[in-house]
Amino acid sequence: MSSDIQIAREHKMLHIEKISEKLNIDKEDLELYGKYKAKIPLTYKEKKTGKKGALILVSAISPTPAGEGKTTVSIGLAQGMNRLGHQATVVLREPSLGPVFGIKGGATGGGYSQVVPMEDINLHFTGDFSAVEKAHNLLAAIIDNNIQSKKRSLNIDPRTISWKRVMDMNDRSLRHVVVGLGGTSSGIPRETGFDITAASEIMAILCLSEDLQDLKRRLGNIFVGYTFDKKPIYARDLNAHGAMAALLKDAIKPNLVQTLEHTPAIIHGGPFANIAQGTNTVIATKTSLALSDYTITEAGFGFDLGAEKFLDIKSRIAGLNPQAVVLVATVRALKYHGGMALKTLKEETTACAEGVCPIEEITGRVDSLKAGIGNLQKHIENIKQFNLTPVVAINRFTTDAQEEIDFIKQSCAELGVECALAEVWAKGGEGAIELAEKVVKAVDASLAAGNKFVPMYELTESVEAKIEKISKKIYGAEAVDYTPKAKADLKKIYDLGLQDLAICMAKTQKSLSDNPALLGRPKDFIITVREIEIAAGAGFLIPITGEIMRMPGLPETPASEAMDITAEGEITGLF
Numbered sequence: 001m002s003s004d005i006q007i008a009r010e011h012k013m014l015h016i017e018k019i020s021e022k023l024n025i026d027k028e029d030l031e032l033y034g035k036y037k038a039k040i041p042l043t044y045k046e047k048k049t050g051k052k053g054a055l056i057l058v059s060a061i062s063p064t065p066a067g068e069g070k071t072t073v074s075i076g077l078a079q080g081m082n083r084l085g086h087q088a089t090v091v092l093r094e095p096s097l098g099p100v101f102g103i104k105g106g107a108t109g110g111g112y113s114q115v116v117p118m119e120d121i122n123l124h125f126t127g128d129f130s131a132v133e134k135a136h137n138l139l140a141a142i143i144d145n146n147i148q149s150k151k152r153s154l155n156i157d158p159r160t161i162s163w164k165r166v167m168d169m170n171d172r173s174l175r176h177v178v179v180g181l182g183g184t185s186s187g188i189p190r191e192t193g194f195d196i197t198a199a200s201e202i203m204a205i206l207c208l209s210e211d212l213q214d215l216k217r218r219l220g221n222i223f224v225g226y227t228f229d230k231k232p233i234y235a236r237d238l239n240a241h242g243a244m245a246a247l248l249k250d251a252i253k254p255n256l257v258q259t260l261e262h263t264p265a266i267i268h269g270g271p272f273a274n275i276a277q278g279t280n281t282v283i284a285t286k287t288s289l290a291l292s293d294y295t296i297t298e299a300g301f302g303f304d305l306g307a308e309k310f311l312d313i314k315s316r317i318a319g320l321n322p323q324a325v326v327l328v329a330t331v332r333a334l335k336y337h338g339g340m341a342l343k344t345l346k347e348e349t350t351a352c353a354e355g356v357c358p359i360e361e362i363t364g365r366v367d368s369l370k371a372g373i374g375n376l377q378k379h380i381e382n383i384k385q386f387n388l389t390p391v392v393a394i395n396r397f398t399t400d401a402q403e404e405i406d407f408i409k410q411s412c413a414e415l416g417v418e419c420a421l422a423e424v425w426a427k428g429g430e431g432a433i434e435l436a437e438k439v440v441k442a443v444d445a446s447l448a449a450g451n452k453f454v455p456m457y458e459l460t461e462s463v464e465a466k467i468e469k470i471s472k473k474i475y476g477a478e479a480v481d482y483t484p485k486a487k488a489d490l491k492k493i494y495d496l497g498l499q500d501l502a503i504c505m506a507k508t509q510k511s512l513s514d515n516p517a518l519l520g521r522p523k524d525f526i527i528t529v530r531e532i533e534i535a536a537g538a539g540f541l542i543p544i545t546g547e548i549m550r551m552p553g554l555p556e557t558p559a560s561e562a563m564d565i566t567a568e569g570e571i572t573g574l575f
Helices: 004-010 018-020 042-044 070-083 097-101 120-121 128-148 201-208 212-220 239-246 282-291 303-318 331-337 342-346 359-385 401-413 424-449 463-475 484-496
Strands: 054-060 088-092 114-116 165-167 176-179 190-192 194-196 223-228 232-234 255-259 264-267 296-300 324-329 390-395 420-424 477-480 526-535 540-545
Touching: 004 114, 004 120, 018 255, 018 264, 042 282, 054 070, 054 359, 054 424, 070 088, 070 114, 070 255, 070 296, 070 390, 070 420, 070 424, 088 282, 114 120, 114 239, 114 424, 120 190, 128 201, 128 223, 128 239, 176 424, 201 212, 201 303, 212 239, 264 282, 282 296, 282 303, 303 324, 303 359, 324 359, 331 342, 331 359, 331 401, 331 540, 359 390, 359 401, 359 463, 390 401, 390 424, 401 420, 420 424, 424 540, 463 477, 463 484, 463 526, 477 484, 484 526
Parallel strands: 054 296, 054 324, 088 264, 088 296, 165 194, 324 390, 390 420, 477 526
Antiparallel strands: 114 255, 176 190, 223 232, 255 264, 526 540
């Protein structure tokens, strides 16, 4: 079996100008980054093209650590819709180097459902992550410079500074650091740390901004800390937002690439969904909606994380209205939620790899599915709470037995939900034909009925009420508890007048609860909010639950160990 990178290299890419023609983008407007990548001007976001502009959100059930192939299904679905004669574009997030060099690998899909050039996209791409990192760290440098200053000091209390530095790498050693050591000429010593770039508020702001002016306004609204006399300080008070916006002048423009089947793909922005909003940029999504009949976009991790934030934060801010939600499910994830150990899930037998298992093994496998099916059921319920139509896509792996596939289909039928097998890794767009047909049917029915999604909460509700609605209605919690630190943060939020901001929960992706060990569909649990961070520029508050790492660490055997480059410059080992 060929690896993802081998499959990608076997396919001949078209010049990016050929891809832009499919979206009626004038090649003279493209900002080329070589032959196969380009940036699209912001003016196309508002272009009137007469396209249908239907929006399809791809989400997933609670994933295993390796993920369930949501990006692969999104790409395969777009390819499948184009095979049916529809004009569809896939809109995705940019990969972070943390997962690329860590445990999950790249984020360009897999098999015959990939976006290319995969090496470029997974590594430096067009430099957007670097620009976000520089803009973020510029503000950090300006803050420390102001503390050091004698003539222009704003009298900032270093103990109240909430702004850390960022780097696009998993590096646990940087979580907690002390800066300013080395004497008076080296700054004021204080404790701080690093977050991963995908968790930066700058990334969140980039993904929610409508244009450069909106970007600059949001950057100016970043809350930094307090002065010694308790006055709040924002980035605009430091005159930092203009230079930060200048660093992002190219990063704000969406990136155009292609799939293996030459379907247009727009890739832009890259916040994680367990610690940020987990969606691509408003600009990328709106650009695709203006230029395409169907826009397929994904949101990070399970529906309880990325999709909830896509709806309650991004869609509300940008005025978006998805017509359908594709919920990606896998046999392995449901067995995992049914109590099967990860080690067991990885063990493949030759017989089961052919789709035919010994009867005793099938019985054990289906029993695990039955125990874990509650996770799928809860995510389906959550989709319906937003007044949206779910279509379940079973992302098939070679080790899945037909009896397992049949059980999931039966379960969906009992819930009155459309379900289709997605064999997109092995077959590309051809493996998504059934799924594409059902999604188009769901979208057209929604458009004909004029359906509108219903947010989970109103922004004017209290912070506690908004957190409670998400925790109880989406996660299934019995109650919400607040630590003394979180209660102090609530008081600060009300004192600053920021209580009407949206909620961006930071929570484990492994469970519907805040405890990664509670798999399946946990009940009677309590969500504990440890603290609440303020992202005033992005326009949301971040209640932090459980043990959430904003700077992940590398695994025992990082994916980077398998990577290399030949004397001819060919990268190997990337997946």
